[in-house]
Amino acid sequence: MTDVLDTAGRTRTKEYITPAPVVEFMIRNSEVRKDARIIDPAAGDGAFVHKLIGEGYRKVWGIEVEQDRADQLRQRLMAYDGFCLLVGDALNPVTLGSWAMGSFDVAIGNPPFSYQKAKISQDEILVNYELGRPKQSIEILFLERFVQMVRPCGLVRIILPMNIFANTALQYVRDFILENLWVEAVIGLPRHTFGGTAAKTAILFGQKRGRDWDTRSDFLNQKRVKLASIRDIKTLSELKTLSIQSAEGGMLVSMADIKNRMDPDYHFAGIELKGAVTESEVEFKPLGELAEIRTGFVKYGEKRKLIHDTLPKTKRLQSKYIRLIKAKNLSIHGFRFGQDDFFIRTDEEIFRSWACLEVGEVLVVRVGAGCVGRAVCVIDEKYRGQADDWMLIVRAKAINPSFLAFYLNSTIGKAFVQKEAQGTGTVSISKGKLQKVLVPVLDESVQREFELEVKSMYDKQFQGKTDKAKAIFNSLDKKLHGLIS
Numbered sequence: 001m002t003d004v005l006d007t008a009g010r011t012r013t014k015e016y017i018t019p020a021p022v023v024e025f026m027i028r029n030s031e032v033r034k035d036a037r038i039i040d041p042a043a044g045d046g047a048f049v050h051k052l053i054g055e056g057y058r059k060v061w062g063i064e065v066e067q068d069r070a071d072q073l074r075q076r077l078m079a080y081d082g083f084c085l086l087v088g089d090a091l092n093p094v095t096l097g098s099w100a101m102g103s104f105d106v107a108i109g110n111p112p113f114s115y116q117k118a119k120i121s122q123d124e125i126l127v128n129y130e131l132g133r134p135k136q137s138i139e140i141l142f143l144e145r146f147v148q149m150v151r152p153c154g155l156v157r158i159i160l161p162m163n164i165f166a167n168t169a170l171q172y173v174r175d176f177i178l179e180n181l182w183v184e185a186v187i188g189l190p191r192h193t194f195g196g197t198a199a200k201t202a203i204l205f206g207q208k209r210g211r212d213w214d215t216r217s218d219f220l221n222q223k224r225v226k227l228a229s230i231r232d233i234k235t236l237s238e239l240k241t242l243s244i245q246s247a248e249g250g251m252l253v254s255m256a257d258i259k260n261r262m263d264p265d266y267h268f269a270g271i272e273l274k275g276a277v278t279e280s281e282v283e284f285k286p287l288g289e290l291a292e293i294r295t296g297f298v299k300y301g302e303k304r305k306l307i308h309d310t311l312p313k314t315k316r317l318q319s320k321y322i323r324l325i326k327a328k329n330l331s332i333h334g335f336r337f338g339q340d341d342f343f344i345r346t347d348e349e350i351f352r353s354w355a356c357l358e359v360g361e362v363l364v365v366r367v368g369a370g371c372v373g374r375a376v377c378v379i380d381e382k383y384r385g386q387a388d389d390w391m392l393i394v395r396a397k398a399i400n401p402s403f404l405a406f407y408l409n410s411t412i413g414k415a416f417v418q419k420e421a422q423g424t425g426t427v428s429i430s431k432g433k434l435q436k437v438l439v440p441v442l443d444e445s446v447q448r449e450f451e452l453e454v455k456s457m458y459d460k461q462f463q464g465k466t467d468k469a470k471a472i473f474n475s476l477d478k479k480l481h482g483l484i485s
Contacts, residue, residue: 018047018110018159019193025239026108026157026203027051029185034058036105041090041145046073048109049083058082061104063090091125091141100149107149108157111142113199131176140164140173143204147180152210156181162188162200165262166422168430174262181206183255185244188229188264191369193236198369200423202263205244224252227264269419276412277438280484288435290399295366295431296387297355298324298344306350308343320345322356323385327365330376332409333469334461335383344386355393356386362394362405363387367428373417377405379455392434399439400447402454407439410477412484440484450476 027048032038034056040048043062052060062085064070070087077083088095090111119135126132131144139160146156164173165186177183184205191198205226228250230238242249253267261267277284287293298307311318321343328340344350357363357378365374367390375394378384379402387393396404407413420433442450453476460469 038106040109042111106155107146110159113139156206185226229264282440284438292395296391297352298388325385334458364392369427375405375408377402402451403447
Protein backbone atom coordinates (compact mmCIF):
# COMPACT_ATOMS: atom_id res chain seq x y z
CA MET A 1 0.00 0.00 0.00
CA THR A 2 1.09 3.53 -0.67
CA ASP A 3 -0.49 6.42 1.18
CA VAL A 4 -0.64 10.18 1.16
CA LEU A 5 0.25 11.23 4.68
CA ASP A 6 -0.48 14.13 6.95
CA THR A 7 3.11 14.06 8.17
CA ALA A 8 2.51 16.50 11.00
CA GLY A 9 0.42 13.86 12.78
CA ARG A 10 1.74 10.90 10.73
CA THR A 11 -1.77 9.77 9.86
CA ARG A 12 -3.06 8.71 6.47
CA THR A 13 -5.28 11.05 4.47
CA LYS A 14 -5.65 8.71 1.46
CA GLU A 15 -4.91 5.05 0.82
CA TYR A 16 -3.84 3.45 -2.44
CA ILE A 17 -3.69 -0.34 -2.51
CA THR A 18 -0.71 -1.98 -4.21
CA PRO A 19 -2.13 -4.28 -6.93
CA ALA A 20 -1.38 -7.99 -6.59
CA PRO A 21 0.58 -8.19 -9.89
CA VAL A 22 2.99 -5.55 -8.59
CA VAL A 23 3.44 -7.28 -5.23
CA GLU A 24 4.01 -10.66 -6.91
CA PHE A 25 6.47 -9.20 -9.42
CA MET A 26 8.58 -7.56 -6.74
CA ILE A 27 8.72 -10.72 -4.60
CA ARG A 28 9.38 -13.02 -7.55
CA ASN A 29 12.37 -10.88 -8.52
CA SER A 30 13.83 -11.07 -5.01
CA GLU A 31 15.37 -14.52 -5.01
CA VAL A 32 16.49 -15.26 -1.46
CA ARG A 33 16.34 -18.24 0.90
CA LYS A 34 13.05 -19.03 2.62
CA ASP A 35 14.70 -18.27 5.97
CA ALA A 36 15.91 -14.82 4.82
CA ARG A 37 15.01 -11.91 7.09
CA ILE A 38 12.58 -9.70 5.15
CA ILE A 39 10.96 -6.45 6.26
CA ASP A 40 8.25 -4.14 4.92
CA PRO A 41 8.79 -0.83 6.77
CA ALA A 42 5.39 0.53 5.65
CA ALA A 43 3.18 -2.55 5.96
CA GLY A 44 -0.20 -0.81 5.58
CA ASP A 45 -2.84 -3.42 4.75
CA GLY A 46 -0.18 -6.14 4.66
CA ALA A 47 -0.13 -6.86 0.92
CA PHE A 48 3.59 -7.65 0.92
CA VAL A 49 3.88 -9.46 4.26
CA HIS A 50 0.80 -11.56 3.52
CA LYS A 51 2.17 -12.64 0.13
CA LEU A 52 5.62 -13.33 1.56
CA ILE A 53 4.19 -15.60 4.25
CA GLY A 54 2.03 -17.32 1.64
CA GLU A 55 5.16 -17.98 -0.42
CA GLY A 56 6.76 -19.78 2.51
CA TYR A 57 9.13 -17.14 3.86
CA ARG A 58 9.58 -17.80 7.56
CA LYS A 59 11.11 -14.59 8.94
CA VAL A 60 8.91 -11.71 7.86
CA TRP A 61 8.72 -8.37 9.64
CA GLY A 62 6.40 -5.43 9.20
CA ILE A 63 6.13 -1.93 10.64
CA GLU A 64 2.87 -0.02 10.74
CA VAL A 65 2.42 3.51 12.05
CA GLU A 66 -1.30 3.27 12.89
CA GLN A 67 -2.42 1.17 15.85
CA ASP A 68 -5.83 0.23 14.39
CA ARG A 69 -4.30 -0.89 11.12
CA ALA A 70 -1.63 -2.86 12.97
CA ASP A 71 -4.26 -4.60 15.12
CA GLN A 72 -6.19 -5.65 12.02
CA LEU A 73 -3.07 -6.94 10.32
CA ARG A 74 -1.90 -8.83 13.40
CA GLN A 75 -5.34 -10.45 13.72
CA ARG A 76 -5.23 -11.63 10.12
CA LEU A 77 -1.75 -13.13 10.42
CA MET A 78 -1.66 -14.29 14.04
CA ALA A 79 -1.69 -17.96 13.00
CA TYR A 80 1.62 -17.67 11.17
CA ASP A 81 4.86 -18.39 12.98
CA GLY A 82 7.82 -16.20 12.12
CA PHE A 83 5.82 -13.01 11.51
CA CYS A 84 6.67 -10.01 13.66
CA LEU A 85 4.77 -6.72 13.50
CA LEU A 86 5.96 -3.54 15.17
CA VAL A 87 3.73 -0.52 15.72
CA GLY A 88 5.41 2.83 15.24
CA ASP A 89 7.05 5.20 12.82
CA ALA A 90 9.60 3.33 10.70
CA LEU A 91 11.49 6.58 10.18
CA ASN A 92 12.08 6.96 13.91
CA PRO A 93 15.09 4.92 15.16
CA VAL A 94 13.27 4.32 18.45
CA THR A 95 10.74 2.06 16.70
CA LEU A 96 13.30 -0.60 15.83
CA GLY A 97 16.48 0.28 17.67
CA SER A 98 20.01 0.38 16.33
CA TRP A 99 20.24 -3.43 16.23
CA ALA A 100 17.91 -3.52 13.23
CA MET A 101 20.04 -1.35 11.00
CA GLY A 102 21.85 -3.52 8.47
CA SER A 103 20.33 -6.74 9.80
CA PHE A 104 17.78 -7.64 7.09
CA ASP A 105 18.32 -9.52 3.85
CA VAL A 106 15.51 -7.73 2.01
CA ALA A 107 13.61 -4.47 2.49
CA ILE A 108 10.53 -4.44 0.29
CA GLY A 109 7.39 -2.32 0.05
CA ASN A 110 5.42 0.64 -1.17
CA PRO A 111 6.01 3.46 1.33
CA PRO A 112 3.80 6.55 1.59
CA PHE A 113 4.45 9.57 -0.55
CA SER A 114 3.87 13.15 0.49
CA TYR A 115 1.80 15.77 -1.19
CA GLN A 116 3.04 19.34 -1.55
CA LYS A 117 2.20 20.58 1.94
CA ALA A 118 3.07 17.40 3.83
CA LYS A 119 6.80 17.15 4.46
CA ILE A 120 8.93 15.78 7.26
CA SER A 121 10.27 18.69 9.31
CA GLN A 122 11.04 17.17 12.73
CA ASP A 123 14.74 17.59 13.48
CA GLU A 124 14.78 14.44 15.62
CA ILE A 125 13.85 12.48 12.48
CA LEU A 126 15.89 14.32 9.85
CA VAL A 127 19.15 14.13 11.82
CA ASN A 128 19.25 10.38 11.24
CA TYR A 129 19.41 10.64 7.46
CA GLU A 130 22.04 11.63 4.95
CA LEU A 131 19.17 12.77 2.75
CA GLY A 132 17.61 14.75 5.59
CA ARG A 133 16.65 18.24 4.43
CA PRO A 134 14.28 20.82 5.91
CA LYS A 135 10.74 19.81 4.94
CA GLN A 136 11.93 16.66 3.20
CA SER A 137 9.57 14.41 1.23
CA ILE A 138 8.70 11.32 3.19
CA GLU A 139 9.39 8.93 0.31
CA ILE A 140 13.01 10.14 0.11
CA LEU A 141 13.57 9.36 3.77
CA PHE A 142 11.93 5.95 3.33
CA LEU A 143 14.30 5.22 0.46
CA GLU A 144 17.27 5.81 2.76
CA ARG A 145 15.58 3.83 5.55
CA PHE A 146 15.21 0.83 3.23
CA VAL A 147 18.93 1.05 2.41
CA GLN A 148 19.85 1.40 6.09
CA MET A 149 17.89 -1.69 7.09
CA VAL A 150 19.54 -4.20 4.77
CA ARG A 151 22.96 -5.77 5.24
CA PRO A 152 25.76 -5.31 2.69
CA CYS A 153 24.65 -7.12 -0.50
CA GLY A 154 21.08 -7.15 0.85
CA LEU A 155 18.20 -6.35 -1.51
CA VAL A 156 16.11 -3.18 -1.74
CA ARG A 157 12.77 -3.30 -3.59
CA ILE A 158 10.84 -0.06 -3.30
CA ILE A 159 8.12 1.80 -5.21
CA LEU A 160 8.87 5.51 -5.59
CA PRO A 161 7.37 8.53 -7.39
CA MET A 162 8.88 9.03 -10.84
CA ASN A 163 10.22 12.48 -9.95
CA ILE A 164 12.95 10.83 -7.87
CA PHE A 165 14.23 9.17 -11.04
CA ALA A 166 13.86 12.19 -13.32
CA ASN A 167 13.69 15.65 -11.76
CA THR A 168 16.80 17.80 -11.95
CA ALA A 169 16.28 19.12 -8.41
CA LEU A 170 16.47 15.56 -7.04
CA GLN A 171 19.80 14.67 -8.63
CA TYR A 172 21.27 14.39 -5.12
CA VAL A 173 18.85 11.52 -4.41
CA ARG A 174 19.97 9.67 -7.55
CA ASP A 175 23.57 10.25 -6.50
CA PHE A 176 22.73 8.62 -3.15
CA ILE A 177 21.18 5.65 -4.93
CA LEU A 178 24.26 5.09 -7.11
CA GLU A 179 26.62 5.52 -4.16
CA ASN A 180 24.78 2.98 -2.00
CA LEU A 181 23.20 0.46 -4.36
CA TRP A 182 24.06 -1.70 -7.31
CA VAL A 183 21.01 -0.77 -9.34
CA GLU A 184 19.52 -3.94 -10.80
CA ALA A 185 16.44 -2.48 -12.47
CA VAL A 186 14.02 0.43 -12.70
CA ILE A 187 10.55 -0.61 -13.86
CA GLY A 188 8.06 2.14 -14.71
CA LEU A 189 4.43 1.69 -13.70
CA PRO A 190 1.50 3.27 -15.55
CA ARG A 191 -0.65 6.07 -14.23
CA HIS A 192 -3.61 4.92 -12.09
CA THR A 193 -1.73 1.81 -10.93
CA PHE A 194 -2.84 2.78 -7.43
CA GLY A 195 -6.43 3.58 -8.27
CA GLY A 196 -7.20 7.06 -6.99
CA THR A 197 -3.93 8.70 -8.01
CA ALA A 198 -2.60 9.40 -11.50
CA ALA A 199 0.94 9.84 -10.18
CA LYS A 200 3.71 8.18 -12.21
CA THR A 201 5.76 5.72 -10.18
CA ALA A 202 8.51 3.17 -10.70
CA ILE A 203 9.97 0.20 -8.85
CA LEU A 204 13.62 0.42 -7.88
CA PHE A 205 15.48 -2.88 -7.58
CA GLY A 206 18.88 -2.54 -5.93
CA GLN A 207 21.52 -4.47 -4.04
CA LYS A 208 23.29 -2.72 -1.21
CA ARG A 209 26.94 -2.18 -1.97
CA GLY A 210 29.53 -4.45 -0.39
CA ARG A 211 32.95 -3.69 1.01
CA ASP A 212 34.65 -4.06 -2.39
CA TRP A 213 32.60 -1.27 -3.96
CA ASP A 214 35.29 1.41 -3.92
CA THR A 215 37.87 -0.89 -5.56
CA ARG A 216 35.79 -1.42 -8.68
CA SER A 217 36.51 1.73 -10.69
CA ASP A 218 34.99 0.28 -13.87
CA PHE A 219 31.80 -0.79 -12.15
CA LEU A 220 29.53 1.98 -13.45
CA ASN A 221 30.31 1.06 -17.04
CA GLN A 222 30.15 -2.72 -16.59
CA LYS A 223 27.10 -3.22 -14.37
CA ARG A 224 23.97 -3.82 -16.44
CA VAL A 225 20.66 -2.27 -15.37
CA LYS A 226 17.28 -3.46 -16.64
CA LEU A 227 14.92 -0.70 -17.71
CA ALA A 228 11.32 -1.45 -18.59
CA SER A 229 8.00 0.36 -18.53
CA ILE A 230 4.40 -0.79 -18.36
CA ARG A 231 2.63 1.85 -20.42
CA ASP A 232 -1.04 1.18 -19.62
CA ILE A 233 -2.92 -0.01 -16.55
CA LYS A 234 -4.73 -2.51 -18.81
CA THR A 235 -1.41 -4.27 -19.51
CA LEU A 236 -0.25 -4.51 -15.89
CA SER A 237 -0.44 -8.29 -16.29
CA GLU A 238 2.77 -8.06 -18.38
CA LEU A 239 4.60 -8.06 -15.05
CA LYS A 240 3.85 -11.80 -14.77
CA THR A 241 6.40 -12.63 -17.46
CA LEU A 242 8.84 -9.77 -16.92
CA SER A 243 12.24 -10.52 -15.39
CA ILE A 244 14.86 -8.04 -14.21
CA GLN A 245 17.59 -10.49 -15.26
CA SER A 246 17.21 -10.19 -19.05
CA ALA A 247 16.70 -7.52 -21.69
CA GLU A 248 13.44 -9.10 -22.85
CA GLY A 249 10.56 -6.66 -22.46
CA GLY A 250 12.89 -3.72 -21.93
CA MET A 251 16.53 -2.78 -22.36
CA LEU A 252 19.87 -3.11 -20.58
CA VAL A 253 21.99 -0.04 -19.88
CA SER A 254 25.01 0.66 -17.70
CA MET A 255 24.88 2.41 -14.35
CA ALA A 256 26.85 5.22 -15.99
CA ASP A 257 23.96 5.66 -18.44
CA ILE A 258 21.49 6.30 -15.61
CA LYS A 259 23.66 8.68 -13.64
CA ASN A 260 21.51 11.71 -14.45
CA ARG A 261 18.19 10.17 -15.48
CA MET A 262 16.82 6.84 -14.27
CA ASP A 263 13.28 7.01 -15.67
CA PRO A 264 12.87 4.24 -18.28
CA ASP A 265 10.70 6.19 -20.73
CA TYR A 266 13.42 8.83 -21.03
CA HIS A 267 15.92 6.23 -22.20
CA PHE A 268 13.45 4.51 -24.53
CA ALA A 269 12.60 7.85 -26.13
CA GLY A 270 16.29 8.71 -26.36
CA ILE A 271 17.05 5.63 -28.43
CA GLU A 272 14.05 6.07 -30.73
CA LEU A 273 14.63 9.77 -31.28
CA LYS A 274 18.38 9.40 -31.68
CA GLY A 275 17.67 6.96 -34.48
CA ALA A 276 15.24 9.39 -36.10
CA VAL A 277 17.83 12.17 -36.01
CA THR A 278 20.87 10.15 -37.14
CA GLU A 279 19.00 8.46 -39.97
CA SER A 280 17.44 11.68 -41.27
CA GLU A 281 19.03 13.82 -43.97
CA VAL A 282 17.50 16.88 -42.30
CA GLU A 283 19.61 18.78 -39.77
CA PHE A 284 18.22 19.02 -36.23
CA LYS A 285 19.13 21.84 -33.85
CA PRO A 286 18.25 22.53 -30.20
CA LEU A 287 15.38 25.00 -29.93
CA GLY A 288 17.60 27.22 -27.78
CA GLU A 289 19.74 27.92 -30.85
CA LEU A 290 16.70 28.90 -32.90
CA ALA A 291 14.64 31.00 -30.51
CA GLU A 292 14.46 32.99 -27.30
CA ILE A 293 12.12 31.81 -24.53
CA ARG A 294 10.45 33.62 -21.63
CA THR A 295 7.68 32.76 -19.16
CA GLY A 296 4.19 34.25 -18.93
CA PHE A 297 2.78 35.89 -15.83
CA VAL A 298 -0.31 36.02 -13.64
CA LYS A 299 -1.10 36.42 -9.95
CA TYR A 300 -3.57 34.31 -8.00
CA GLY A 301 -4.66 34.35 -4.39
CA GLU A 302 -5.90 37.80 -3.38
CA LYS A 303 -5.21 39.11 -6.88
CA ARG A 304 -7.59 36.57 -8.42
CA LYS A 305 -10.35 39.18 -8.21
CA LEU A 306 -8.50 41.16 -10.88
CA ILE A 307 -9.18 38.43 -13.45
CA HIS A 308 -12.52 38.90 -15.23
CA ASP A 309 -14.58 36.40 -17.22
CA THR A 310 -16.51 39.04 -19.18
CA LEU A 311 -15.74 42.30 -20.95
CA PRO A 312 -17.52 45.63 -20.41
CA LYS A 313 -20.19 46.39 -22.98
CA THR A 314 -18.75 49.69 -24.22
CA LYS A 315 -15.78 49.79 -26.60
CA ARG A 316 -14.24 52.63 -24.59
CA LEU A 317 -13.97 50.43 -21.49
CA GLN A 318 -13.07 47.35 -23.51
CA SER A 319 -9.94 49.13 -24.72
CA LYS A 320 -8.58 48.96 -21.17
CA TYR A 321 -8.70 45.14 -21.14
CA ILE A 322 -6.54 42.43 -22.64
CA ARG A 323 -7.19 38.72 -22.95
CA LEU A 324 -5.47 36.43 -20.40
CA ILE A 325 -4.47 33.33 -22.34
CA LYS A 326 -4.45 30.06 -20.42
CA ALA A 327 -3.70 26.44 -21.31
CA LYS A 328 -7.39 25.74 -21.95
CA ASN A 329 -7.33 28.33 -24.73
CA LEU A 330 -4.84 26.26 -26.72
CA SER A 331 -5.39 23.17 -28.85
CA ILE A 332 -3.04 21.54 -31.33
CA HIS A 333 -5.30 22.94 -34.07
CA GLY A 334 -5.22 26.57 -32.91
CA PHE A 335 -6.68 28.90 -30.30
CA ARG A 336 -9.95 28.05 -28.56
CA PHE A 337 -11.93 31.10 -27.51
CA GLY A 338 -15.56 31.32 -26.45
CA GLN A 339 -15.16 29.10 -23.39
CA ASP A 340 -12.89 29.63 -20.40
CA ASP A 341 -12.23 33.20 -21.55
CA PHE A 342 -10.59 35.56 -19.08
CA PHE A 343 -9.46 39.18 -19.24
CA ILE A 344 -7.36 41.59 -17.20
CA ARG A 345 -7.12 45.38 -17.14
CA THR A 346 -3.91 46.88 -18.50
CA ASP A 347 -3.86 49.45 -15.68
CA GLU A 348 -3.95 46.84 -12.88
CA GLU A 349 -0.89 45.34 -11.16
CA ILE A 350 -1.62 41.90 -12.59
CA PHE A 351 -0.70 43.21 -16.06
CA ARG A 352 2.85 42.74 -17.39
CA SER A 353 3.81 44.08 -20.80
CA TRP A 354 6.66 41.59 -21.17
CA ALA A 355 4.20 38.69 -20.81
CA CYS A 356 2.09 39.99 -23.68
CA LEU A 357 2.22 38.23 -27.02
CA GLU A 358 3.33 39.69 -30.30
CA VAL A 359 2.33 38.43 -33.73
CA GLY A 360 4.82 35.75 -34.75
CA GLU A 361 5.46 34.43 -31.24
CA VAL A 362 4.68 30.88 -30.15
CA LEU A 363 2.91 29.89 -26.95
CA VAL A 364 3.89 26.58 -25.34
CA VAL A 365 2.06 25.03 -22.38
CA ARG A 366 4.66 24.15 -19.75
CA VAL A 367 2.51 22.30 -17.17
CA GLY A 368 -0.03 19.50 -17.44
CA ALA A 369 0.09 15.72 -17.98
CA GLY A 370 -2.22 15.90 -20.98
CA CYS A 371 -1.17 19.21 -22.48
CA VAL A 372 2.51 19.86 -21.69
CA GLY A 373 4.28 21.07 -24.82
CA ARG A 374 1.07 22.02 -26.65
CA ALA A 375 1.92 24.96 -28.89
CA VAL A 376 0.11 27.64 -30.92
CA CYS A 377 1.53 30.47 -33.00
CA VAL A 378 0.10 34.00 -32.78
CA ILE A 379 -0.58 34.51 -36.49
CA ASP A 380 -2.95 37.47 -36.16
CA GLU A 381 -3.68 40.45 -33.89
CA LYS A 382 -6.96 38.82 -32.82
CA TYR A 383 -4.98 36.13 -30.98
CA ARG A 384 -2.91 38.52 -28.90
CA GLY A 385 -3.11 38.65 -25.12
CA GLN A 386 -1.11 38.15 -21.96
CA ALA A 387 0.16 34.61 -21.37
CA ASP A 388 -0.34 33.26 -17.87
CA ASP A 389 2.46 31.64 -15.89
CA TRP A 390 1.65 28.14 -17.16
CA MET A 391 2.96 29.27 -20.54
CA LEU A 392 6.34 29.66 -22.17
CA ILE A 393 6.60 32.32 -24.86
CA VAL A 394 8.93 31.53 -27.76
CA ARG A 395 10.26 34.26 -30.05
CA ALA A 396 11.61 32.52 -33.13
CA LYS A 397 14.87 33.83 -34.59
CA ALA A 398 16.00 31.20 -37.07
CA ILE A 399 12.88 29.11 -37.61
CA ASN A 400 9.43 29.81 -39.04
CA PRO A 401 7.17 30.26 -35.97
CA SER A 402 4.08 28.69 -37.56
CA PHE A 403 6.12 25.65 -38.56
CA LEU A 404 7.66 25.51 -35.08
CA ALA A 405 4.26 25.54 -33.38
CA PHE A 406 3.04 22.72 -35.59
CA TYR A 407 6.23 20.72 -35.12
CA LEU A 408 5.96 20.79 -31.32
CA ASN A 409 2.45 19.30 -31.65
CA SER A 410 3.44 16.73 -34.28
CA THR A 411 4.06 13.09 -33.48
CA ILE A 412 7.84 13.38 -33.52
CA GLY A 413 7.94 16.85 -31.95
CA LYS A 414 5.71 15.75 -29.10
CA ALA A 415 8.04 12.79 -28.50
CA PHE A 416 11.00 15.15 -28.12
CA VAL A 417 9.01 17.32 -25.70
CA GLN A 418 7.89 14.32 -23.64
CA LYS A 419 11.49 13.15 -23.43
CA GLU A 420 12.48 16.38 -21.68
CA ALA A 421 9.32 16.78 -19.58
CA GLN A 422 9.46 15.87 -15.90
CA GLY A 423 7.03 15.23 -13.08
CA THR A 424 5.18 12.59 -11.09
CA GLY A 425 1.56 13.75 -10.94
CA THR A 426 1.83 17.09 -12.70
CA VAL A 427 4.14 16.89 -15.72
CA SER A 428 6.03 20.03 -16.72
CA ILE A 429 8.76 21.24 -19.02
CA SER A 430 11.03 24.06 -17.91
CA LYS A 431 12.48 26.78 -20.07
CA GLY A 432 15.87 25.07 -19.94
CA LYS A 433 14.43 21.70 -20.95
CA LEU A 434 12.42 23.21 -23.81
CA GLN A 435 15.64 24.75 -25.12
CA LYS A 436 17.04 21.23 -25.47
CA VAL A 437 14.21 19.96 -27.68
CA LEU A 438 15.59 19.14 -31.13
CA VAL A 439 13.91 20.82 -34.11
CA PRO A 440 14.35 19.88 -37.79
CA VAL A 441 15.59 22.82 -39.84
CA LEU A 442 13.75 22.37 -43.12
CA ASP A 443 14.28 24.49 -46.22
CA GLU A 444 12.69 27.93 -45.78
CA SER A 445 10.33 27.35 -48.72
CA VAL A 446 9.10 24.13 -47.13
CA GLN A 447 8.58 25.89 -43.79
CA ARG A 448 6.59 28.52 -45.67
CA GLU A 449 4.35 25.80 -47.10
CA PHE A 450 3.70 24.56 -43.58
CA GLU A 451 2.96 28.13 -42.45
CA LEU A 452 0.20 28.55 -45.04
CA GLU A 453 -1.42 25.26 -44.07
CA VAL A 454 -1.12 26.05 -40.35
CA LYS A 455 -2.86 29.39 -40.84
CA SER A 456 -5.66 27.63 -42.73
CA MET A 457 -5.96 25.12 -39.89
CA TYR A 458 -6.16 27.90 -37.30
CA ASP A 459 -8.87 29.65 -39.30
CA LYS A 460 -10.93 26.45 -39.48
CA GLN A 461 -10.52 25.97 -35.71
CA PHE A 462 -11.54 29.59 -35.05
CA GLN A 463 -14.62 29.12 -37.24
CA GLY A 464 -15.63 25.99 -35.35
CA LYS A 465 -14.83 23.65 -38.26
CA THR A 466 -12.84 21.27 -36.07
CA ASP A 467 -13.10 18.27 -38.40
CA LYS A 468 -11.45 20.21 -41.21
CA ALA A 469 -8.80 21.53 -38.82
CA LYS A 470 -8.02 17.98 -37.69
CA ALA A 471 -7.77 16.79 -41.29
CA ILE A 472 -5.19 19.50 -42.06
CA PHE A 473 -3.17 18.58 -38.97
CA ASN A 474 -3.13 14.88 -39.85
CA SER A 475 -2.06 15.66 -43.40
CA LEU A 476 0.79 17.88 -42.19
CA ASP A 477 1.88 15.25 -39.66
CA LYS A 478 2.26 12.66 -42.42
CA LYS A 479 4.04 15.19 -44.62
CA LEU A 480 6.55 16.04 -41.88
CA HIS A 481 7.19 12.36 -41.17
CA GLY A 482 7.95 11.81 -44.84
CA LEU A 483 10.34 14.75 -44.97
CA ILE A 484 12.49 13.77 -42.01
CA SER A 485 12.34 9.96 -42.13
